[in-house]
Amino acid sequence: MNHLDVRGSRIRFHETGDPAAPPVVLLHGIGRSLEDWEPQHSRFQDGYRVISIDMPGFGLSQRMPTPTTLPVLADGVWATLDALGETRPVHLMGNSLGGAVSMTMLAAAPDRVATLTLVNSAGFGKEVTWALRILAVPGLGRTMLRNIDKRTAPRVERTLFRDRALVTPERVEMAVRIARQPDFAPVYLEIARELGGFGGVAPGWRSTLLATLAGLNKPTMITWGDRDRILPSTHLAAARAAFPHARSHMFRETGHMPQIERPDEFAGLVRPMLAEVAA
Amino acid sequence: MTRLDPYRFAGRTAVLTGAASGIGEQLAYGLAQRGSDLVLVDVDEYRLNPVAARIRTDHPGLTVQTIVADLADRAAVEDVATRLPSTIGLLINNAGIALGGRFDQVSVEQFEQVMNVNFRAPMLLTHALLPALVASPGSHLVNVSSLFGLIAPPGQSAYCASKFALRGLSESLRGELAENGVGVTTVHPGGIRTRIAESALIGSGVPESEVEPNRKLFDALLSFPADRAAEQILKAVTKRKARLLIAANAKGPDLLQRLMPVGSANIIRSLTAASVRAAGRQKVGAGQ
Numbered sequence: 001m002n003h004l005d006v007r008g009s010r011i012r013f014h015e016t017g018d019p020a021a022p023p024v025v026l027l028h029g030i031g032r033s034l035e036d037w038e039p040q041h042s043r044f045q046d047g048y049r050v051i052s053i054d055m056p057g058f059g060l061s062q063r064m065p066t067p068t069t070l071p072v073l074a075d076g077v078w079a080t081l082d083a084l085g086e087t088r089p090v091h092l093m094g095n096s097l098g099g100a101v102s103m104t105m106l107a108a109a110p111d112r113v114a115t116l117t118l119v120n121s122a123g124f125g126k127e128v129t130w131a132l133r134i135l136a137v138p139g140l141g142r143t144m145l146r147n148i149d150k151r152t153a154p155r156v157e158r159t160l161f162r163d164r165a166l167v168t169p170e171r172v173e174m175a176v177r178i179a180r181q182p183d184f185a186p187v188y189l190e191i192a193r194e195l196g197g198f199g200g201v202a203p204g205w206r207s208t209l210l211a212t213l214a215g216l217n218k219p220t221m222i223t224w225g226d227r228d229r230i231l232p233s234t235h236l237a238a239a240r241a242a243f244p245h246a247r248s249h250m251f252r253e254t255g256h257m258p259q260i261e262r263p264d265e266f267a268g269l270v271r272p273m274l275a276e277v278a279a
Numbered sequence: 280m281t282r283l284d285p286y287r288f289a290g291r292t293a294v295l296t297g298a299a300s301g302i303g304e305q306l307a308y309g310l311a312q313r314g315s316d317l318v319l320v321d322v323d324e325y326r327l328n329p330v331a332a333r334i335r336t337d338h339p340g341l342t343v344q345t346i347v348a349d350l351a352d353r354a355a356v357e358d359v360a361t362r363l364p365s366t367i368g369l370l371i372n373n374a375g376i377a378l379g380g381r382f383d384q385v386s387v388e389q390f391e392q393v394m395n396v397n398f399r400a401p402m403l404l405t406h407a408l409l410p411a412l413v414a415s416p417g418s419h420l421v422n423v424s425s426l427f428g429l430i431a432p433p434g435q436s437a438y439c440a441s442k443f444a445l446r447g448l449s450e451s452l453r454g455e456l457a458e459n460g461v462g463v464t465t466v467h468p469g470g471i472r473t474r475i476a477e478s479a480l481i482g483s484g485v486p487e488s489e490v491e492p493n494r495k496l497f498d499a500l501l502s503f504p505a506d507r508a509a510e511q512i513l514k515a516v517t518k519r520k521a522r523l524l525i526a527a528n529a530k531g532p533d534l535l536q537r538l539m540p541v542g543s544a545n546i547i548r549s550l551t552a553a554s555v556r557a558a559g560r561q562k563v564g565a566g567q
Contacts, residue, residue, distance in 0.1 A: 226289040226314060237312055240337075246337075247337055247338065247339050248312065249314065249338060249340035250314025251289060251290070252290025253290065268340075269339065269340045272339060273339075
């Protein structure tokens, strides 16, 4: 993995494929890392410059000096791409919180986005796992996040996948390593509290963002796993209503991260849309 | 009776009749959104193709097959059955036609046509697809009967006969198929805004002067939007509900029928007339 200095913070990224090929940018979810996109690097790198990024304050990247909000994360990713010399329109893909960041990036710079792929994305309903709601309770959130260790991390990982075989020792080890980062708990709580509270995902930012994006008609793919325990698959209907121009797909027997659980199907679904834009 | 898990749509194939318009069209969109591959059957090719095309564009990951067939024709139904995949998650017998007119005003041929589309076709299809349904555990069968599968107002003899028959078949099958892990839902829509009034057959002996008022009456009762009806049906499938009544104006008459099976006819007739008058007066229809 490589690191870059972005606005004074050390940002970790992973890049494969021909640097001259059209760029694909992959963004992970809350409290996660670029490892969540690892299976897709090999499935896109033959025709694309594939870049996955630990968003500021997540994974092994340092945080931005200002409190973590969607615009701060979106700006952090744009700045990382600038630092990489990537100024062409990108194919943006975001999982969970990464989806909300992708939408924020699109709203901020429509000309820099070629296509948008939202994978079990935040932003389409208030329902979210109780675990994230409890973070909003003063005191509880910090305690919970401090307690992520070898014993508890497998439990968290298990909620992400339908197939428990995907909870590998490597994934558990990475989750523990991420949770030990000094910025982990503060950044996690800042963004969790910005996005919602005990009542679920707040409607304010969602409706503003969706209204902005609907008018752009950017080629969009929305996917979900029908067994998502973090953000329910019923949000796909709301996403389709918000983006009538979008294509969509529901993966069978799949949890919160189809890009890991259905890697071939995922790539096979998304690649034609990317190819259409290039043509 | 064993309890079935909630029905999961994604990655399974759903076979849907009457898919080109009304509740069927909306069911097709709802199924695609939930990730089901589709086999769409309808007699109306010109309405069916745009529905399939729209789904293929919106959901490029799905397989969408269309079959144009007249379900009134026994050989056509049997042919449909041979063209379907060997495992099926969901069969929705939705196609139906209406026939207006007193029993003495409709011909035997017309009566039989209604029975053939509304009852014989679902019976044949279900019989033919039973092995495919049983082969995939947790599969599900939906039969769209009608409010008129619960009550029988005058002037609807053929339609009521066909929908009562379908309900009987469906309810009996629910018990039989439970042992095989296959769920069955019988749906009784009240006044859903579909093309059924427009495309209704009119009894050959019905005087011209009665045709239009009857069509208007039927049309005025149809006030519940088809997309909401489709959503309710798919929710009922998820929950494996035995019976689903849709639209408020389907629930009252059902209750009445259960309480007073014989005396209810007059009450329903006067209520129907009253609600149609009300629907004519304001924008608010009987089902809202």
